[in-house]
Amino acid sequence: MTGALADFHFLRPWGLLLILPALALWLLQRRRADATARWRAVMDADLLAALTVGGAGRRRLSPADLLLAGWTLCALAIAGPTWRQAPSPFAQAARPAMFALKVTPSMQERDLAPTRLDRAREKMADLLKLREGAPTGLVAYAGTAHLVLPPTPDASVVNSMAGALAPDVMPRQGDALADAVALAAKTLDEGGQGGSIVVFADAAPALPKNAGGPPVFIFATLPPARAASDPALRAAAGALDGRLIAPTIDPSDVEGLARALATAGPPPPSPGEEQRWEETGYWLTPLIALLALLWFRRGWTLS
Structure with missing residues (x-):
């Protein structure tokens, strides 16, 4: 387990940058969805809480939250997480x-x-x-x-x-x-x-x-x-x-x-490449599909 953690890395780390626009859009949406944000600067907090209807019953997990989670999982899959090497299909099978x-x-x-x-x-x-x-x-x-x-x-x-x-x-x-x-x-x-x-x-x-x-x-x-x-x-x-x-x-x-x-001796390297890391980002596909299924619920995107 320790060896796998030491070898963990991303094949395409630039894919993690895709999380930044998702996070920015999520923060922007939260600010716009908060109808009481503009009143906090001019009204006492206790009075605002007493005048606010339905604030305590706010949904803990909104569609925007799940959209951010799905977007993040997609970015992680694109980045190509890996921790183990795989033999090249073109590598010499037997040692000379x-x-x-x-x-x-x-x-x-x-x-x-x-x-x-x-x-x-x-x-x-x-x-x-x-x-x-x-x-x-x-x-x-x-x-x-x-x-x-x-x-x-x-x-x-x-x-x-x-x-x-x-x-x-x-x-x-x-x-x-x-x-x-x-x-x-x-x-x-x-x-x-x-x-x-x-x-x-x-x-x-x-x-x-x-x-x-x-x-x-x-x-x-x-x-x-x-x-x-x-x-x-x-x-x-x-x-x-x-x-x-x-x-x-x-x-x-x-x-x-x-x-x-x-x-005997070290194994032959793969032709044209010293190491070939196994792509494991596809394991995130079921989680992404599960999050996408929530958008088929009646009234979900309007909640």
Whole structure:
């Protein structure tokens, strides 16, 4: 409740100025309706009260009073009171992600059948199915890092590009993990929709401590018994302030990763606007209609 009061504001505060002419007309009408106002300046108050007929029986709520109340409610509705944000209907529903795939001769080892590289592609395909429609991009790296594909919701394109990667197409051998993560983070930053980075690798070099950036997940393409305890990958995950994911024989590894990607980092902002506040002025419509119904009473406007 306190948070709602702190966020309460008007979308169009200039609409409150419409109350001023209503208040001025109401005061003017009251002065004109008071037949004894001109006598108060020249007659004793007690004598005026004794000579006034029907003054004590004056209606407490007059049509002018209700007109002022209705006008005020209309002005409040026009001003657009709000206290909560609403998601834009044009906002990206799913958070984007960048896949960084290590493409080196070591990824062709068969201790993770059929090969480490093929298993990485299979896990990527499974993850794309679980993230259907979510924008996903691809970075390939060995001794250098290269942007293969910016984030796209077309999973078939990502799978196709990943399937075409092999160690012999990479210009230099090595392990440029830091460059791959930096390139993926830059691509996400240029997209302006937030997102996370998933690295598919079997080893990692020593990395300096990361000074911030998108959430990073390292999917270890090693046999399950070795993946969770590999010191190099654990050190890389710690340096990147990320999380190490060990493969499993069932889909539980990618299912957990998909859930993490769905909530990691800040939500993507709405395109073209940082915040969208929900319009709540329409809730005043029933009160305005109720006040308007009184004008259908016989003799009301003449009372």
